[in-house]
Amino acid sequence: MKRLILSLLYCVLMRGFLKVIVGVVYRNREAIKKVPQFVLVANHNSHLDTMALMSACSPRMIAKTHPIAAGDYFGQSPIRAFFTRFFVNAILIPRSRPKQGEAGPDPIELMSEQLDKGHSLILFPEGSRGEPEKFQKFKRGIGILLDRHPGVHYIPVFMKGLGKSLPKGEALLIPFNSLVVVGDPRKCKSRDIDGIVQEVEAAIRALSVETH
Amino acid sequence: MNNVFSFFSDNIEKFSSNPEVMIVVGLIFGILIFATLLFFIWGKINPQANLAELKQRTRSWWMMATIFVAATVFNPIISFVAFGLLSFMALRELASISKNVRDEDRRVLIWCYLAIPVQYFLAYKGWHNLFLTFIPVFMFIWIPFMLILQGTTEGISRSMSVLPTQLMFTVFGISHLAFMLTLPPLEGFNAGGRGLLLFIVFITEMNDVFQFTWGKLLGHIKILPKISPNKTWEGFVGGVVTSAIVGYLLHFLTPLTAIEAMVVSGLIACSGFIGDVVVSAIKRDIGKKDTGDIIPGHGGILDRIDSLAITAPVFFHIVFQMYYLNK
Numbered sequence: 117m118k119r120l121i122l123s124l125l126y127c128v129l130m131r132g133f134l135k136v137i138v139g140v141v142y143r144n145r146e147a148i149k150k151v152p153q154f155v156l157v158a159n160h161n162s163h164l165d166t167m168a169l170m171s172a173c174s175p176r177m178i179a180k181t182h183p184i185a186a187g188d189y190f191g192q193s194p195i196r197a198f199f200t201r202f203f204v205n206a207i208l209i210p211r212s213r214p215k216q217g218e219a220g221p222d223p224i225e226l227m228s229e230q231l232d233k234g235h236s237l238i239l240f241p242e243g244s245r246g247e248p249e250k251f252q253k254f255k256r257g258i259g260i261l262l263d264r265h266p267g268v269h270y271i272p273v274f275m276k277g278l279g280k281s282l283p284k285g286e287a288l289l290i291p292f293n294s295l296v297v298v299g300d301p302r303k304c305k306s307r308d309i310d311g312i313v314q315e316v317e318a319a320i321r322a323l324s325v326e327t328h
Numbered sequence: 329m330n331n332v333f334s335f336f337s338d339n340i341e342k343f344s345s346n347p348e349v350m351i352v353v354g355l356i357f358g359i360l361i362f363a364t365l366l367f368f369i370w371g372k373i374n375p376q377a378n379l380a381e382l383k384q385r386t387r388s389w390w391m392m393a394t395i396f397v398a399a400t401v402f403n404p405i406i407s408f409v410a411f412g413l414l415s416f417m418a419l420r421e422l423a424s425i426s427k428n429v430r431d432e433d434r435r436v437l438i439w440c441y442l443a444i445p446v447q448y449f450l451a452y453k454g455w456h457n458l459f460l461t462f463i464p465v466f467m468f469i470w471i472p473f474m475l476i477l478q479g480t481t482e483g484i485s486r487s488m489s490v491l492p493t494q495l496m497f498t499v500f501g502i503s504h505l506a507f508m509l510t511l512p513p514l515e516g517f518n519a520g521g522r523g524l525l526l527f528i529v530f531i532t533e534m535n536d537v538f539q540f541t542w543g544k545l546l547g548h549i550k551i552l553p554k555i556s557p558n559k560t561w562e563g564f565v566g567g568v569v570t571s572a573i574v575g576y577l578l579h580f581l582t583p584l585t586a587i588e589a590m591v592v593s594g595l596i597a598c599s600g601f602i603g604d605v606v607v608s609a610i611k612r613d614i615g616k617k618d619t620g621d622i623i624p625g626h627g628g629i630l631d632r633i634d635s636l637a638i639t640a641p642v643f644f645h646i647v648f649q650m651y652y653l654n655k
Contacts, residue, residue: 139424288438290434290435291420
């Protein structure tokens with residue numbers, strides 16, 4: 117049932133809305149279908165980013181694809197948390213790992229669990245939405261995660277223009293043409309955490325060069 | 329006068345398939361079949377010829393012609409929605425590449441988008457006077473007012489001129505195509521609004537193709553080297569002459585006599601050229617080759633309709649003045 121609702125919502129309605137009204141153009145979207153399990157990593161400027169990436173998935177995959185969302189923001193109220201979990205299919209995580217001796221869920225564990233189940237993730241390593249067309253420093257979480265799951269492919273995605281259509285702090289969506297460039301799935305080559313973070317960032321930057 | 333306006337309101341029901349329109353629809357697809365076969369055989373005879381771009385362009389022409397014919401030949405409501413969508417996509421494209429608008433102006437842009445359904449509603453209703461004045465009078469007052477409400481004055485005069493001009497180009501110009509559909513048939517002229525629409529679109533697009541082709545075949549003397557290096561005098565003159573001949577042959581789509589249609593088609597070709605180079609200049613200012621990448625081989629929506637945005641109102645007002653206003 118959830119799979120049907122999500123397929124209808126994203127693969128039909130949201131994709132149509134994004135393409136016709138917002139003006140999103142996908143490049144190399146088929147690349148997502150090439151692997152059964154993936155971690156989508158992308159730059160983050162807008163709430164539309166998650167919508168655009170969910171809509172890029174195939175109906176077959178959609179129920180098994182989870183965007184990673186910040187628990188403090190999207191879990192503010194029970195209703196909001198429910199909507200994020202059900203309609204966005206998101207996993208809510210704390211922004212940082214618990215320090216030694218502290219209780220509380222470990223975000224890496226929460227993400228790892230999904231990968232162990234064979235599910236896929238959508239991850240924004242910049243953490244929160246930044247200014248359009250500017251990269252923020254990538255967080256280490258993506259490195260730790262991919263280091264633990266060396267067999268899982270990651271797919272770099274670069275998005276441009278969505279931050280103009282719906283920037284941070286704006287409630288009014290105004291259509292501007294935007295581009296979602298999907299890279300080919302790959303496994304990380306580096307063996308250490310910082311190396312992986314750098315590798316992923318470089319992959320996304322390489323896609324951004326293509327759009328100029 | 330009254331007669332003309334009552335015609336606008338009740339002629340929408342009178343759309344019916346007519347032979348003139350069908351001939352030209354057949355002609356459009358005939359040309360496409362011819363071009364497809366030509367490039368296919370040419371590619372077989374001479375495998376070294378680089379026809380990839382021409383073939384891709386032809387494929388895109390098939391797509392555009394099919395959408396255009398489907399959107400105009402059936403239900404008039406579909407036509408108005410389709411042209412409205414075209415205006416919307418063109419405006420979105422122009423707003424997206426434009427760097428002359430301040431960040432504060434994004435909220436004002438929503439008024440530009442909202443003007444589209446209003447303009448097409450006025451066209452659909454056939455309210456001629458409001459249709460003609462809504463953008464150049466009412467929006468030209470409203471947009472600067474909305475801009476000053478944003479609270480900053482720095483760079484505001486640029487935004488005040490850029491936003492309304494974008495609206496004129498993408499919405500006012502293109503909506504004339506839809507408005508033609510409300511023009512009634514006249515005595516001795518059966519094709520009606522659909523005939524006029526087909527005529528202007530066909531002549532404009534053929535002119536683009538002919539200017540391109542003549543320029544490739546004979547072009548030497550550059551006409552505007554700093555703005556559009558591919559445009560030559562040979563291509564321009566060839567396009568104007570060929571368009572005039574095509575207009576002469578297709579005059580039955582319009583109430584014009586054959587000679588009038590020939591002269592008007594020459595004018596259409598000239599104004600199509602103007603639209604083309606104006607958009608080229610905008611692109612050059614921004615530093616892009618194409619306005620988008622939505623139509624393979626052609627670029628963005630604007631790259632394709634740049635000339636139509638100018639030719640549609642020019643043609644409409646000439647024909648309207650000559651045959652509808654004073655009759």
